[in-house]
Amino acid sequence: MNLIVCVKQVIDPEAPPASFQIDATSNKVIPPSGVSAVISPFDENAVEAALRIKDARGGKITVISLGINLLREVVKKPLSMGADELILLEDEAFADGDSHSTAYALAMAIKKIGDYDLIFCGRQASDWDAGQIGSGIAEILGLPGVTLAKKVDSTDGQAKVERITADGYEVVEVPLPAVITVSNELGEPRYPTIKGIMAAKKIEPVIWKPADIGVASSRVGAAGRRTKLLKLFPPVQESKCDLISGESPEEAGVNLALKLREAKLF
């Protein structure tokens, strides 16, 4: 099985919301100091989905990441979890893309890899929450896709996917090659092992520029956008919490009940 996983480097979404700042003139987020970049959490779920198939069925996992200033210790994490190869689409031309230009570049890179059975993406990245890359890649490559997967298995040229629905899940069968987007319901991604970290150190990422994947710089990154960002701003938030106390935590609980009753909340 040849498995491909697309991952994105993002600002750690677990950073305290108070540290979140926007530069209004450039419409960009100011990376908070002391907060490291990470792989977008749903993309780690996607890596985990691929690893489970590799564990059960064997195969090779190729990870692709697109961006600029990709920190090697960040983008190598999937390798330390057990992936085999890393391709970086790293060039100024790839920067500041939208779902369209990014999916196009990733699809062209996957086309260059050529030999693949399953392509995994996270359901959405934790920065722009666009949620379109997997669907875009499937559409550009003309592949079937299943979104919002919580479980994936594959045998005999097919994948069986548990897809999340509003009131539970459905089991969908899809022929390979196919694109699967993965959700957190898949379960916690594994931690890198010491052995994995050592192995990852020895793997040199392959760097591809637009010309390497046969695309014009005008089709990718900011130049290839179809959507225009007009404005990025913080939502209005009122701080008005009335903190209820007591001599003990138990008494605080009792006082809270009394307060809610007084406010006619129940």
Next chain:
Amino acid sequence: MTEYKGVMVYAEVTDGKLAAITVELLGCGRKLADELGEELMATLIGRTVSNLAPEAITFGADKVYTVEDQLLEDYQTDAYLPVMARLTGEVMPQIILLGQTEIGRDLAPRLAFRLETAATLDCVDLAIDMESKWLRQTKPVYGGNARAVFLTESRPQVATVRAKAMSPPERNTARKGEVIPFTAGLEPAAIRTRVLEKVPQAVAEIRLEDAEVIVSGGRGIGNAEGFQQLAKLAGLFKGAVGASRPAIDNGWVPDVSQVGLTGKIVTPELYIAIALSGASQHMAGCSGSKNIIAINKSPEANIFREARFGVVGDWEKVLPAFTDKVRELLTE
């Protein structure tokens, strides 16, 4: 050159009725269509859906396209996508709206890519830019830490809308509209996927989206047993139990209980958040609640920034006393 004109709503159906999000979309679509001075269209797709067309008209549609075929019984990308692509290719709406549901999330981006345009998912506000006439699409980004306004400068402009972001319109039974059947024209072989089974995960009698009171727990609850205490409190209010992502990922509660950006969007009267930090991506699912109550041991927890009342303390001590007092007050 043919012109792109009008607003089209993809009318999702649940349990044989127009989904709540569909009614909200019709309300929002109607306003946009009026601002443009153009028509509002709705599209119903399924095995038997044309009976719902009059309903869509009472909520604001001028035209309803109905596409019925037994191959359209279940939502599958390969079945619905070509139908929507062909229909919108012929009708040429300038705006296409879908719900941010597991169907809309799947269909909208594929449709946009196929039509060589772009989509914006999870919008909470839509407005026509008065000068350019493009659709201003506002959506939460960075897990809810920020909002972004996008323009898609190609047509059709595709957007999905978050549940409960738009208020549902009043029904107007006097409204007149046209119902237009459209042939699916599907080849069975073109549908590459197959739905083998549908597995409902019933958690309680009350769905999270319908509950007036929700008791929600986070990572700090620590285990599945802890959630039973939350269920006790929820039971007193005839409410439902919700959870943040870490609790789901740890398997303490069923997946369908997830509240947040990637779970359910809820708007109860009372949302009691216990041992839950209030990460932005969780708040995205519950900040529309009328009253948020927080119990958390950390005074720095983000949840206190959005709560109306709160207690700083260990939930294992606060909650039982709170639950007992609530029970007592309810029986008075």
